[in-house]
Amino acid sequence: MENTLSPVKALLYRSYHFALRVALLVYPIPRPRCFTSQQLDNWLSEVKENQIEHMLVVTDDALLNLGIPEKLISFLNHNGIKTTVFSGILPDPDIKEIEQGYLAYLNNNCQGIIAIGGGSVIDASKLIGVRIARPKTPLTKLKGLFKVLTKLPVITAVPTTAGTGSETTVAAVASNRKTHEKFAIADYCLAPKYALLMPELTQGLPAFITATTAMDALTHAIEAYIGVNGTAFTNKQSLKACKLIFDNLPLVLKTPQDLTCRAHLLNASFYAGEAFTRTSVGYVHAIAHQLGAKYHVPHGLANAVLLDVVLTEFGNEIYGKLAEIADYCGLSKQQDNIEQKVFCLIEVIKKLKLASNIQATLPDIKVSDIPHLAHAASKEAHPDYPVPSFWGLARFEKVLHKICEK
Template identity: 45%
Template sequence: MNTFKKIYCRIFQNCFKLVIPILPYRTPEILKSTSLISHICMDNHISKVMVITDFTVHQLGILDRMCEHLDHHSISYVIYDKTVANPTSDNVEEAKNLYLSSNCQALIGFGGGSSMDCAKAVGARLVRPKKPLSKMEGILKIWKKLPLLICVPTTAGTGSETTLAAVIVDSKTRHKYAINDFNLIPDYAVLDPKPTLSLPPFITACTGMDALTHAIEAYIGNSTTKKTRAYALKATKLIFENIYKVYEDGNDLEARSNMLDAAYYAGHAFTVSYVGYVHAIAHSLG
């Protein structure tokens, strides 16, 4: 790295560390069942929502239980299921246009980190319609509250249900970048183990290791706080106690729930204390 750029980065990191205690970090309200989403919508006078997911989650019927509850409470919904593994700017624009044409009032990101990141980016485009995604790259470029955002993770790994980041790939240039803003933190995180039951052992292990990496990087970084270290340790403990259980028995609801909690705690830890070189390298490879 260029020496002057390195000096600039270190100064920026140290200054950011000093102001962490006064920054508007917040945590989503936790729900333990997708059946509660309909009640949240009713409490907020929302009659139509957009569900952003991927084709596999939709086809496997993992949305069905939530949709049944929405139907029961007369809450309409439209489903966008074209999200790809690394969500693209085209995904975001398609979903945004569908949201507007369908007169939706809230967003539900349902799936892995890709679906949740796509939902966040759609929210950003809705409140900043004249600002392209490429201009939102970096820190604090949104500055407006998103529509009600509910995230339902179907993997216990990314922690996107609690972070202030959305990672997007530019469809034209293939440049992968992060958008970071406090307004991207979801309003609700639904840590329901039932949508994770269909996760195969290999993906269960990989996503669990993702959460463990988040926790470790957040703990050993230079911008930790007492709270983030405690969250990182809690996440690490939960992962070591449960990852073998869910790998060997994917139907263990208690272990699945504990892994979701671990991913959430690790996600909150790194959204304040950052991740490290492992994730930096992974972004470049991705």
């Protein structure tokens, strides 16, 4: 079994990555207008300028029962905008749930969508928007890049976790629970028009979810930075996100009610989202998606378990980039050599996981499944992910064995 791809495949994939980079320069990805809790009136004015009188509020039952969407629903109703609540979104939203949300939008004559929740809720809202824009085409026919090509209804994303960055990305992930398949749809039109960053909505999150979603954002930032398609803008956003997470996640775990630190984590998630939606992700995500599809491992947890293992497996192929992250974030000493800087970065990631009670292995993984998981991860990553270097199946299997409890 090969450790690397053939030179011919590697050349083809790098040519594809170069084409993606050129396309990004020619057709820049839209950036959502971002508002804070103190700017709700400004956001409302923009919503009304879009002639929206009735919004579909997409959330989940847990958040609805906690009353988290109530502030925004009351704000909208008080200001003359009707709302219909659809709370039938589960983690890793299934195409059936998206269809139900689509019907709720149509049946209530809604004119816009506000997503209040984590990545699953925001992704589902985008996909409901896709169904509205392309009503004659099943979602399964739109998976991949640039197949929607139609304007969506106005979407406002309100993240209640600081991790996925879905409020600024142009992609959304759907599941088919019958087939254990997860697939992504990506197109510029999927970027939400507005993002509301309200740290008070993240205050009730359990520490473990706070940590795993922050590790998701950290993975976005690091994979965007070490990939070959980084730009001056994405590198800047990635480094800012890394530093905000390293500085603020330990503080939030100690003082969960600290709104300033939670605001910093929300900003980090947003910056990391801006980075990876322009550069894509890497092997951590490729493997994590398979663990989510096969065993329903939460995405942030899968990324957290994998992050230091995958970075270590790359070895000196990415030492320079990792040392730059360590320097920017103040994790190492100026006089340290490159290996010491990388060691410091990896150790900080491990300590963050330990402080967050994030395990090093996943007991759900079956050894007999590893060849299939490795093949699926490789298929997802190649050619779409502009990774620093290409792995053959053997290296995917090696990583999976390392995180397999058995």
